[in-house]
Amino acid sequence: MKRAIFTFISGVLIGGALSAYAQVAPSAIGSRKSLSVGIMFAAAQPDCCVEDASGNSVVGSSGNHLYGIGGFVDYRMSRWLQIEAEGRKLHWNQYNDQNTHESNYFFGLREPIHTFGRITPYGKVLAGVGGGGGNFLTGHSFAYAIGGGADYRLSKRWSVRADFEYQHWEVTEYPHGKFTSTAMKPYVGNIGLKYDIF
Numbered sequence: 001m002k003r004a005i006f007t008f009i010s011g012v013l014i015g016g017a018l019s020a021y022a023q024v025a026p027s028a029i030g031s032r033k034s035l036s037v038g039i040m041f042a043a044a045q046p047d048c049c050v051e052d053a054s055g056n057s058v059v060g061s062s063g064n065h066l067y068g069i070g071g072f073v074d075y076r077m078s079r080w081l082q083i084e085a086e087g088r089k090l091h092w093n094q095y096n097d098q099n100t101h102e103s104n105y106f107f108g109l110r111e112p113i114h115t116f117g118r119i120t121p122y123g124k125v126l127a128g129v130g131g132g133g134g135n136f137l138t139g140h141s142f143a144y145a146i147g148g149g150a151d152y153r154l155s156k157r158w159s160v161r162a163d164f165e166y167q168h169w170e171v172t173e174y175p176h177g178k179f180t181s182t183a184m185k186p187y188v189g190n191i192g193l194k195y196d197i198f
Contacts, residue, residue, distance in 0.1 A: 012157035031178050034196075036074040038161060040192025042088045046102050046133075047186040066102060071189070072140040073157060082126055084110040088188070102186065104167065106145055122163075123148040130169040130184075141184075143169040151194060159194040 044066045070088025076082070087105040094100050108126030123146075130143035148161020169184040 001071075001114050006108070010171070032076075033078075034074075034076045036194050036195045037197065038072050038192050038194035039075075040070050040072065040088070040161065041067070041191045042070055042090060042188050044090050044102065044186050044188040046090070046100075047151040047184045048102075050185040066127065067092040067095060068101075068103075070192075072192070072194075074139045074194075080111070084108060086126070087188065087189075090188075098175065100132065104128065104130040104143055106143070108145075118155070119150050119151040121148065124163075124165075128164075130167065130186075141169045141171050143167055145188075157196045159196075160191070162189075162191045164189050 002152070046064075046155050056077070068088055070086060070089035072084060072086035077084045085105075085107045089101070089103045091101045106126035106128035107122060108128075110122055110124040112120050112122040125144075125146050127142075127144040128138045131140035134161050145165040145167045147163055147165035149161060151159040151161050153159045165188045167184075167188065169186070169187045171184050
């Protein structure tokens with residue numbers, strides 16, 4: 001699945017770059033600078049907190065999804081240079097009432113493809129930290145995310161956003177002094193509302 005998602009996002013980014021060279025007139029996305037902010041609701045497969053035969057929490061696809069809220073900021077410096085910062089806290093529907101939750105904070109590049117009427121699809125590559133708490137996950141870890149989605153324009157300043165992220169966390173510590181190295185691979189779906197400040 002990881003290879004399929006990477007291939008899809010790569011194709012989206014390359015396709016966007018090729019479409020830029022094919023355009024003679026200025027893009028409908030525009031090249032002026034802009035700043036946007038937004039809020040989002042998130043649902044995640046946390047990839048943690050599955051119990052083994054001894055009752056210990058381990059990494060693994062959990063049937064217990066986490067839900068939460070987050071926010072994002074997009075800054076467009078030019079047509080092909082756009083930056084996104086985002087953060088989310090996934091604290092609802094915690095695993096087995098053990099206060100197991102996840103949060104992440106990312107920063108990176110966002111690449112719109114083209115505007116089709118009111119819809120602008122995009123891809124993104126972000127990096128930052130993932131963290132949480134509970135019986136399994138403590139502290140913060142390096143993490144990165146690849147994903148994509150689309151904005152649907154409602155008016156001059158307001159848009160609805162829906163996107164998906166595949167994340168990779170480098171987890172290096174378990175609670176109670178037991179150290180190890182493993183990887184968590186959660187994925188997150190988001191839906192939110194975006195406001196263009198300028």
